[in-house]
Amino acid sequence: MKVPRQIRTYCPRCRRHQSHAVSLYKKGRDRKMAEGNRRSVIRKRKGYGGQRDPRQRKFSKTSKKQVLLLKCSVCGHIVPRLGIRLRKIEIVG
Template identity: 45%
Template sequence: MKFPKVVNAYCPRCNAYTEHTVSIYSHGKRRNLAEGQRRYLRKLKGYGSSRKPKQKRFAKTTKVVVLKLQCRQCGYVIMKPLGRLKKVELTEVR
């Protein structure tokens, strides 16, 4: 799916339709000091292997694509999920 890099969308902070820059959202790095991550790493230690069994059959072949729209005037960010797509391409505006 092709999506423009700049789109006109509603900004709740500006209370108007403004230009937004579009980028594809990607999650950040995992925090090693978070409680759940520390618990997971603690369970991995010792003679046992991994905490949960390795998955053998993968049913899903795509990931949910989320677009990040950032207002050019105030910098407010809107997340817009597109759903499951094989390929997303950001194109220039003509």
């Protein structure tokens, strides 16, 4: 899917339509001490001893949900737009 670099849409902070800069949401760096990471399989697999849990090999989904970040050009408020499943996304223009 092709997405324009500029979209004119509603800004909840300005409470009216403004032009927004479009970018793609990307996952940030993992925090090592986060709860889920402390109990994670990755941590348990370290050191002596083998694989503890079976690895997931079969995935039912073949694509990821892509989230667009819309940044208001007037107030700078960023709104994530609900992700849709897409094989390929391209920001054009």
